[in-house]
Amino acid sequence: MAEIRKVGVLGCGLMGSGIAQVSAQAGYDTVVREVDEAPLQKGLGSIEKRLARSVDKGKLDAGKKDEILGRLSGTTSLEDLADCDLVIEAVVEDLAIKNDMWRELDGLCGPDTIFASNTSSLTIADMAAATDRPGRMVGLHFFNPVPVMKLVEVVKTIATDAEVFDTAFDFARSLGKEPITCKDNSGFVVNLLLVPYMMDAIRAAEQGVASVEDIDKGMMLGTGYPMGPFTLLDFVGLDTTDKIGDIMFEEYKEKRYASPPLLKRMVSMGYYGRKSGMGFYDYSGDKPRVVDLGI
Numbered sequence: 336m337a338e339i340r341k342v343g344v345l346g347c348g349l350m351g352s353g354i355a356q357v358s359a360q361a362g363y364d365t366v367v368r369e370v371d372e373a374p375l376q377k378g379l380g381s382i383e384k385r386l387a388r389s390v391d392k393g394k395l396d397a398g399k400k401d402e403i404l405g406r407l408s409g410t411t412s413l414e415d416l417a418d419c420d421l422v423i424e425a426v427v428e429d430l431a432i433k434n435d436m437w438r439e440l441d442g443l444c445g446p447d448t449i450f451a452s453n454t455s456s457l458t459i460a461d462m463a464a465a466t467d468r469p470g471r472m473v474g475l476h477f478f479n480p481v482p483v484m485k486l487v488e489v490v491k492t493i494a495t496d497a498e499v500f501d502t503a504f505d506f507a508r509s510l511g512k513e514p515i516t517c518k519d520n521s522g523f524v525v526n527l528l529l530v531p532y533m534m535d536a537i538r539a540a541e542q543g544v545a546s547v548e549d550i551d552k553g554m555m556l557g558t559g560y561p562m563g564p565f566t567l568l569d570f571v572g573l574d575t576t577d578k579i580g581d582i583m584f585e586e587y588k589e590k591r592y593a594s595p596p597l598l599k600r601m602v603s604m605g606y607y608g609r610k611s612g613m614g615f616y617d618y619s620g621d622k623p624r625v626v627d628l629g630i
């Protein structure tokens with residue numbers, strides 16, 4: 336099986352920064368790439384903050400924190416990922432953008448480098464086909480917040496080499512995660528079931544079944560979920576969920592994956608959820624307050 340020593344992460348947003356963190360925490364030399372310096376510094380800053388919080392809570396040794404940060408570097412150049420054994424992509428959910436990066440990296444990295452995507456809803460095959468290394472492409476799908484959530488979906492396409500899949504599976508385990516094996520269908524396991532649930536919650540509110548707060552309360556207290564669907568939508572990002580819905584609807588042509596009109600309007604208005612400070616809840620005060628959306 337291939338040995339992973341150096342890991343490249345594409346994207347230092349919500350997911351990419353978490354993936355880079357857990358990779359460096361597990362002892363891998365990790366380089367994370369963003370398109371511009373500003374989002375890169377923001378992402379690296381969020382990692383530092385999370386590690387500092389762990390030190391404050393007594394869960395991480397201060398020296399360990401410095402070691403982790405010492406293994407982590409940031410860049411805006413794809414060339415700095417050329418000597419990575421594994422590259423994990425966590426950029427915006429747009430096939431053309433992802434494939435532009437894969438094509439460029441295909442020419443920069445050695446033939447043995449494994450390419451992995453953290454896509455939520457695209458298929459890995461649609462990325463593998465853009466490269467000259469379809470056998471060395473897998474899915475490694477993490478969950479938000481990456482440092483906390485235990486699951487990684489490890490995805491094999493019809494062309495993934497068995498040895499590459501095993502290496503990716505072991506890599507996920509080495510991060511302290513629990514991997515599961517998934518086929519390369521849009522949404523894999525979790526989003527296949529979670530996306531219709533979140534979309535249905537919006538439709539239920541639109542139909543006046545109950546208020547946003549009461550639907551959240553109902554699902555938390557009635558099923559033991561840690562967050563209700565609207566809190567989760569705001570947490571995942573409404574823009575991200577809308578994109579995922581579009582891609583899954585395009586793939587399956589089933590209404591349950593389609594973004595309800597309200598979600599589309601909220602995204603148009605810049606209500607992206609927690610990351611923009613406003614979604615189904617307003618996050619500008621001490622406590623989230625439900626937003627009056629006229630439903």
Ligand code: 3HC
Pocket residue numbers: 385392394454455477478479480481482483484526529561562567571
């Ligand atoms: N980043 C890092 N760590 C975080 C965090 C974050 N954003 N939010 C919370 N944590 C940590 C806290 O520091 C705390 O750590 P500790 O136990 O070491 O002190 C621990 O998580 C628990 O946090 P809290 O006590 O503050 O809060 P909760 O107990 O409510 O847990 C939660 C927070 C883990 C986010 C929990 O509410 C949860 O599990 N929510 C559901 C999350 C979920 O469903 N994620 C999947 C989304 S779907 C997805 O990602 C797929 C994609 O393709 C769309």
